[in-house]
Amino acid sequence: MKKLVRCRSFCGRHILIRGTHTLLVLGVPATLLYKETSLKKALVDREDLVYGCSYVLLVLVALIAYFAACLKNPGYIGQKHSKRISKASSEKLEDLEDDVSDTTPMMHQSDNSPLIGQSETNEERLKALKQRFRYCDYCEIEQPMRTKHCEDCKKCVRKHDHHCPWLDACVGEGNHKYFWTFLLVTTILILWTFAITWTNFQYEVSWKDWWKRNAVFIIDMLILSFGGFTVIGLLGFHTFLMFRGLTTWELVSREGITYLKHLTDDFHPFDEGCFMNMYNFLTVCKYREWECMYDRKVEQNEIV
Numbered sequence: 001m002k003k004l005v006r007c008r009s010f011c012g013r014h015i016l017i018r019g020t021h022t023l024l025v026l027g028v029p030a031t032l033l034y035k036e037t038s039l040k041k042a043l044v045d046r047e048d049l050v051y052g053c054s055y056v057l058l059v060l061v062a063l064i065a066y067f068a069a070c071l072k073n074p075g076y077i078g079q080k081h082s083k084r085i086s087k088a089s090s091e092k093l094e095d096l097e098d099d100v101s102d103t104t105p106m107m108h109q110s111d112n113s114p115l116i117g118q119s120e121t122n123e124e125r126l127k128a129l130k131q132r133f134r135y136c137d138y139c140e141i142e143q144p145m146r147t148k149h150c151e152d153c154k155k156c157v158r159k160h161d162h163h164c165p166w167l168d169a170c171v172g173e174g175n176h177k178y179f180w181t182f183l184l185v186t187t188i189l190i191l192w193t194f195a196i197t198w199t200n201f202q203y204e205v206s207w208k209d210w211w212k213r214n215a216v217f218i219i220d221m222l223i224l225s226f227g228g229f230t231v232i233g234l235l236g237f238h239t240f241l242m243f244r245g246l247t248t249w250e251l252v253s254r255e256g257i258t259y260l261k262h263l264t265d266d267f268h269p270f271d272e273g274c275f276m277n278m279y280n281f282l283t284v285c286k287y288r289e290w291e292c293m294y295d296r297k298v299e300q301n302e303i304v
Contacts, residue, residue, distance in 0.1 A: 021066060032215050068181075075158030077139070089145070138154070145259055159290070160172050183234050193220075194225075243274045245272060246268065259294065
């Protein structure tokens with residue numbers, strides 16, 4: 001019974017949030033077709049069909065990008081995968097315990113830029129290595145690197161970035177590129193709609209008549225200003241994350257993440273360079289094995 005109630009509440013929230021977004025994306029342009037604007041002249045009066053159809057196409061692309069980000073699996077981890085990870089991590093830890101008396105490549109230090117504390121003992125190094133394999137007490141699974149449990153979704157998400165309330169879904173490795181695309185297309189749509197609205201205010205002699213005639217435009221401008229400020233800010237932030245190979249969670253909570261807190265603040269083990277970060281972010285469809293990159297990058301940045 002509780003599961004049924006929770007499911008209904010979950011579906012109701014989905015419909016409310018995503019329905020509101022759809023209503024805003026379609027509603028604001030609809031008001032521009034109702035009033036005497038350049039968009040109405042281009043589309044309804046057919047004075048410039050290329051201009052009008054381009055705008056309509058952008059509205060549709062913005063909605064498609066939004067629902068793609070909402071509905072695409074962000075990277076939920078199932079039980080089958082967790083068993084494979086658990087087996088692999090157990091074998092890895094056994095090897096580490098056998099070699100703990102030796103110099104561990106991943107924990108080498110540099111006189112110029114030490115990756116971990118210089119007074120660390122062999123036992124502490126082993127403990128730090130073990131902490132790379134995070135265990136989720138909620139899902140009872142072994143998490144791959146860069147995975148975090150989402151308390152809203154009640155699941156573990158690969159390369160977890162954040163839980164987006166406007167999508168009512170997590171943003172992770174599976175849908176981060178769609179989320180970024182949604183922000184980009186929506187930013188263009190907002191700026192274009194803002195320009196149309198701004199240039200079509202009607203002149204009136206008295207303030208009372210001006211407010212009455214332009215009330216719809218004023219409401220549109222308020223919606224566009226608030227939405228534009230938020231979306232443009234998020235686009236800039238997630239573009240920065242894309243270029244640096246980071247996630248919101250890793251940037252904000254670095255000191256509490258087991259595989260990052262032992263490294264220096266200026267060292268990012270998943271940074272492959274601006275161009276490669278962007279290329280992989282936008283084009284790679286398969287889930288990546290971040291553990292391999294982590295080991296390789298840490299070794300490359302050491303001075304033995």
